[in-house]
Amino acid sequence: MSTLAAVAVDPPKIEYAELSPMLLVFGAAIAGVLVEAFTPRYLRKSIQVPITIVSLIGAFVLTVWLGLRGTRDAAAMGSVAVDGPALFIWGAILLLAVVSVLLINDDDQFVAQAAAVPGSADEDRAISEGGAHTEIYPLVLFAVGGMLLFPAANDLLIMFVALEVMSLPLYLLCGLARRRRLLSQEAAMKYFLLGAFSSAFFLYGTALLYGFAGSVDLAAIAKSLGSVAGQDSLLFMGAATLAVGVLFKIGAAPFQAWKPDVYQGAPTPITALMASGTLIAAFGALLRVFWVALGNLDTEWIPVLWAVAILTMVVGAVLAITQTDIKRMLAYSSIAHTGFLLTAVVATGNAGQNAGALSGILFYLLAYGFATVGAFAVVTMVRDAGGEAGHLSRWAGLGKRSPVLAGIFTLFLLAFAGIPLTSGFFGKYAVFSAAVAGGATALVIVGVVTSAMAAFFYVRVIVLMFFSDPAPEGPTIAMPSMGTAAVVTLSAAATVVLGVFPQPVLDLAHSAAQSLFVR
Amino acid sequence: MEPAEIVQHSGGVIGASWLMIALPLLGAAILLLTGRRSDRAGHLLGVAMSLASFVVAVLVFFELIGLGADSRRRVVELYDFLPSGSLDVKMGLLLDPLSISFALLITGVGSLIHIYSIGYMAHDPNRRRFFAYLNLFVAAMLLLVLADNYLGLYIGWEGVGLASYLLIGFWQHKPSAAVAAKKAFIVNRVGDMGLALGIFVIFTTFGTISYAGTLPLAGNASTGTLTLISLALLLGACGKSAQVPLQSWLLDAMEGPTPVSALIHAATMVTAGVYLVVRSGAFFEGAPTAQLVVTIVGVVTLLAGAIIGTAKDDIKKALAGSTMSQIGYMMLAAGLGPAGYAVAIAHLIAHGFFKASMFLGAGSVMHAMNDEVNMRRYGGLASVMKITWITFGLGYLAIIGFPLLSGYWTKDGIIEAAMEHNQILGWLAVLGAGITGFYMSRLFFMTFHGRRRWEEGVHPHESPAVMTWPLIILSIGSVFGGAFLILGNRMFEFLAPAVGRPEEAPTVHAISTIGLVTLAVVAVGAVYAWLRYGRAAVPEVAPRGSFLTTFARRDLYGDALNEALFMRPGQWLTRIAVFFDNRGIDGLVNGLAAAIGGTSGRLRRVQTGFVRSYALSIFFGAALLVGAWFVVGNL
Amino acid sequence: MPWLSILMGVPVLGALAVAAVPKGNDRLAKQLTLAVSLVVLALTLAMAFQFDPAGPRDQFAEVYRWIPAFGVHYAVGVDGIALVLIALAVVLVPIVVLASWHDADRPDARRSVKTYFSLILVLEAMMIGVFAATDVFLFYVFFEAMLIPMYFMIGSYGGAQRSYAAVKFLLYSLFGGLLMLVAVIALYSMAGKNTFLFPELIGVIKDPTAQKWLFLGFFIAFAVKAPLWPFHTWLPDAAAQAPAGAAVLLVGVLDKVGTYGMLRFCLELFPDAAKFFTPLVITLSVIGIVYGAIVAIGQTDMKRLIAYTSISHFGFITMGVFAMTADAGAGATLYMVNHGFSTGALFLLAGFLIHRRGSHHISDYGGVQKVAPVLAGTFLVAGLSSLSLPGLSTFVSEFLVLIGTFERYAVPSIIALSGMVLAAVYILWMYQRMMTGPTAESVKALPDLNVREKIVIAPLVALLIGFGFFPKPLLDVINPAVKQTLTSVNVTPFAPAVPATAEKKGAGQ
């Protein structure tokens, strides 16, 4: 007793204000769980949706507030970095999360009773009861919370935890598609097993780096790189396996295999969330790992990432050419875009260049996020008897059946292709120019060649929609729900605005990137 | 003596000489733009414009005469045509004895042919268009001879090419006509390449392309340059004047209506080459080699044309052959330098008269014989169409050089000049004269004498006055023209300011030894012709004839040669190029695309759908990463 | 008064208005489009009259910061070269609109008519912008963005092979454009001036190696656009499949962006590299001239034939650009304009024929001259302009290019001369096959040009003849600009072998 009392334990100092966005989201998530527990089924949705949206918007507001307040430091005993990039990424994630939730708010997408066997009696009953899993909302909130924490984590442990907090709900959400449930469940399982597998690598890397540095704090690791000697094998091993974990999350080759399957199988709103939010979060984490923790090791990892980037771009572009499923094609295109983003990651140098590259990446992520969410939103609207009309052939002649929708989708495709006057162009320009400034011109040339290839399959979809005649009994265009319509218009607007007048956002990204990451 | 200096001029009739070109051009424009509306009066407008132009020419001529001999080279600035970096072309007209004599010939003979055409084309629904083209031709031809710089000449040069194209192909519904027209244009284009090249070299040498800025300076340029210029220009001249090797188009050109053959392919356009050579004399005189080539081309052509003329049964083709040959004479003379220029131009003008009269005569005959051109279906026409017979006869006598008629003076002048210059050339020219005597007599007798070999249902009759009067006027020219120009060296003295002159003028004598020899040779040819085609009966279908005959009939295999050398290889080249473009270049591109697609298709298979294989890829990926890291780290 | 912004704004607004026209009312849409395009034409003329050839380089200049982060400006302004090309564009647009009055509303294709016309207007705005841009980045933006409307015009309203042709066109150009993007980025970071303003980038890149690479980046993009042999194979497909009007704008104006870019950017930004690569470029050009002509002779489809003739003509233009003499430069620029008119007329007339007979195979025609003399006549004039007959404006430009090239590179110029003969072959042979000879059964009932079509062709013919005899107005505008360009390339001006001083002596004798 006394001995125990003798030991003075000073309580950890937590800057709750700086963590408020995350806390709000997590709090709302827990509240959601309680709602599930204690309110009657018919009420749940009408409670969950407001909670989710309000909390997300609230979190966004708080983020903005933090930004205005000029917060730039490592909170919670330096384990959570609330710095410029983190705030920008938070803002981006929260915005896209709100948008995605508007998509998710559409029962038709989600299974009535996940436990029910497809085609079985009790599934029919569940459907007839019109029930829906309102658990998806807290799950989404948890995932978003994870996404917020992942890029802000300033030590590897937090990063690991965040990784799991982000991933686990997504594993579940992937399995909740209402139609084509076999695919959905398969996607969930694949995502889960591979995710767990890769996170094991991440953890092992963490362990080794801990062994090397004696700490999992990113700054400490960075410092130790200079001081510790003779442990290279430990260091390299650890760094490499750690890299596996993050590269898996962003879906860089050769760790991209999960992306097409999961994107195709998951419910489209969830795909949208993953393609936008997860990617952004993962990139934030990736940057922290490589720039902060392994910053002084760049001579070693830059060549490695060069290879990875080239491989990723090529694999994404080449494989996408022959895809026949729209979601699968978008998955490959997202792989290609990951590759484009990586060209800026390797473009490190002096602080100025880093800031340039960072702001480029941030802008790209935001632009791409909006475009991709919008694209998936359109995908949800093109349906036929068996749900969404995934197969490209079904999209033939869409331009004649509903010009507006096809036009908007074309806009997104052009943005992906990086045509000027769309957001994608400036994104591409930002990262490529950063890469050139960082001396990665060769990489950029690979980048443009692959984006020329990539352009081919975007263009192919346009050809299908506009130049080929509609198939008889083609897909019907679902009358978009308020949410979906809002999402599409919002994303389209963002794509155009960022494409014509990107300066404000560029400034924002720039000021966010100026301070780089806190150490 | 050097040519007189070129001086600016303004005001007076000379100042208004641009009307010569403008009027016919205007006529053409009106006739083409108003379309069918002007069908009724169109031809009259055409004639009026041509005559007006002639009047202006005459007035200019007299004003020019009025000036002192040494100030007869006047430039009339029109406007700043082509201001560019270093090339700055001011469009202007050069009025000097040379250009004005051409202008007179063109407008004079041109007007007569216009008038003649009223009758000849009376029944053609597109007569208006015909006159529009004729006017266009006159305008272009005048620009050619009047321009004061090579670019202007070039524009007129291709302008007459266009007019000739349009007129040869006037009866477009006849495929043969269309083909002939195209052939004429393309062959001419080959010549034009030469002309253009010549202009380029002139420009790069002198920094300008106006006559005033270049010709007087010719002496400052190296002989090599001058030779290059001259040969390039000669190529152009060959194209336009149907000289070997670019002669092949002229015979086909007879597909056009006969007045066209008379105006363009006998009297005026085909002489443009001679004009070019004489005009550019300063260059040629600086390049003896080039001059030699000119004379050789001339002789070869005059023989070739004559030989072709001997074998043709188509009256127009025969005349075309003779045209070639006569222009050969002119070329030969033009190649002799100042000594030859005058006589060349004199022969050119005389030839303009008698050849035009004969072509129109031939037209009149065809008119009478329902457009029959085969002389083997003629015969004995002398009695039924007197005027045509007489006028044609005079022209015939003139061309074979019957004493005291035009050809006698001008052609002998050429032969003598050639003799003095080079014996071989001279004797070949004499030989040519002999052949001329033969084939022209053949033509004349086959057409107007001997047994009547008409198709049944043909009732020849004399042509209307509107057609015969021009014949009469032209024949007057062909009788006296030569004497007028040659006696007292009139042409020589008149041209001197324009083309310069050797120190002593050639002595003109009515009877010279060479003249007599020539006469004898011609007589032999004529008599032989009379024996074969005048007295003896002419078979109605051409006998197979000897190898030589076929050789001549086939235009000395000129076309066969072109076909073998250019057409066939060209066709092959085209096919190959098209194939290469589709399969080669485009194939490469599409192949690349296909390759990428194929790779993609095969690579997809790697995505087996088995989660464990994905895990494997992650595992190996991790291994690779670790490996790479160690490799890089230990570098 | 912000002339250029207005010139771009009017068509954009017009396009929106046309797009807003209620569905059934195609006629109104067409009339609106025509009106707008005419307004633009009028405005352009008004601007052109205020243009001072002797004045400063960029006139009517406007410079606003657009994206400071990238040093990008919305900067427009015209010199003589840009002015005439803009004029070309705005002259062609109303003609094209009137010509393609019925192109979009074919009964078989259920395609929106008004979209077609609003696309034309959007394209017009971009064409003006690309020539007016004085900021390299802005130029690039237009350069790429232009592809999209043209892509849709070909793809949605073209012939049987339209989607293949459209995709080919887009990918070719996009590929070139992306290479150019790399060069643009590199140029920016190497110049290190934090600006894309063209005037400030002249002569900044000194390092020869860098110049060469950047030059290639720009050049390939332009060579694909122009198109220069061997990057040309997209053009015949695109031009043959596009509706006649679109083909005119594509070959007449869009492709000029390539040659314009060479003259403006490749030469002025990378003079040393340009000189280094000149032999190569001239060789390619000469090959293109002869090759294009020969392949054209072998075509059986009239639109493809015309496309190949254009490839030959673009050879002349690039040759003139890279000859780097005042004459050749002026000639090349003038060539861009004249070629627009001449090929425009040819494509439109071909379009009329195809519209009547429903076939673009030369062999399906014959003796048209007899039934439709005006059509045949204008076709002949257009054809003659394509073989650059003296008296038509195309001759002036071709002559200038050839003589200007001859000043520095005699042999290529001589080889190029053969293009004259080949041109005569392909044009006259096509005319012979289609217009002369006995009238084919299928065209017995072929109607002659109607009033609308006459109104379409008349101005083109007038321009061809007018500038053929009096090119001075254009040349006076072009010459100073070309001189300006050549001074920043600093090439030694041409001097004749026999100096003019000798004239006194020669004349004195």
Add this chain to the structure above:
Amino acid sequence: MTTHYLVLSALLFAIGGIGVLVRRNAIVVFMCVELMLNACNLAFVAFARQHGNLQGQIIAFFVMVVAAAEVVVGLAIIVTIFRTRRSASVDDANLLKY
């Protein structure tokens, strides 16, 4: 001293990894993943001992918790799949491919 533990953990990690690759039954595969996590834990603890700080041990606890959470989610997914397919073999589920 530490190295033995590290070798052991490496072995465990490798065994787990190989297991994931070779075993078909989803449950077993998943257990292999857990094995890998525990290998990591061993390493953490070993290092903690070496460095003489508690971080490693604390992390181990975190990892266990996370692993537990993973089990929950994982089993849920696997069970649903099993219910629909009547098989827990990971190889049966390959509708999504190419």
